[in-house]
Amino acid sequence: MSAIRARICLECTADLDHCHGTLIEHRDALAECTDPECVSLAGERHPLVVSCAEIDGCACESESRIEFLTAS
Numbered sequence: 001m002s003a004i005r006a007r008i009c010l011e012c013t014a015d016l017d018h019c020h021g022t023l024i025e026h027r028d029a030l031a032e033c034t035d036p037e038c039v040s041l042a043g044e045r046h047p048l049v050v051s052c053a054e055i056d057g058c059a060c061e062s063e064s065r066i067e068f069l070t071a072s
C-alpha cells in the first residue's frame with residue numbers, strides 16, 4: 001500500500017506543468033534535465049534539482065580541478 005501511495009505525484013493529479021526528470025545545475029549557470037522529453041529547464045518545474053558538483057564526472061568539476069592544479 002505505501003509503495004503505491006509513494007508513486008502518486010501530486011502535481012500530476014493537480015494537472016500542473018512539471019517535470020519528473022532531475023534538473024542538473026552547472027557552474028556556468030547552464031542547466032540540463034535527465035528527462036529527454038523535458039520541454040523547459042525552469043527550476044520551478046523540477047522538484048528534483050541537484051548541483052553538478054554532486055555528480056561524479058561532470059565536465060565542470062574536472063575543469064575546476066585542472067585550474068586548481070595549475071594555480072599551485
Ligand SMILES: [Zn+2]
Nearest residue numbers: 009011012020
Ligand atoms: Zn508528476
Ligand SMILES: [Zn+2]
Nearest residue numbers: 026052058060
Ligand atoms: Zn557541470
Ligand SMILES: [Zn+2]
Nearest residue numbers: 019021033038
Ligand atoms: Zn525536466
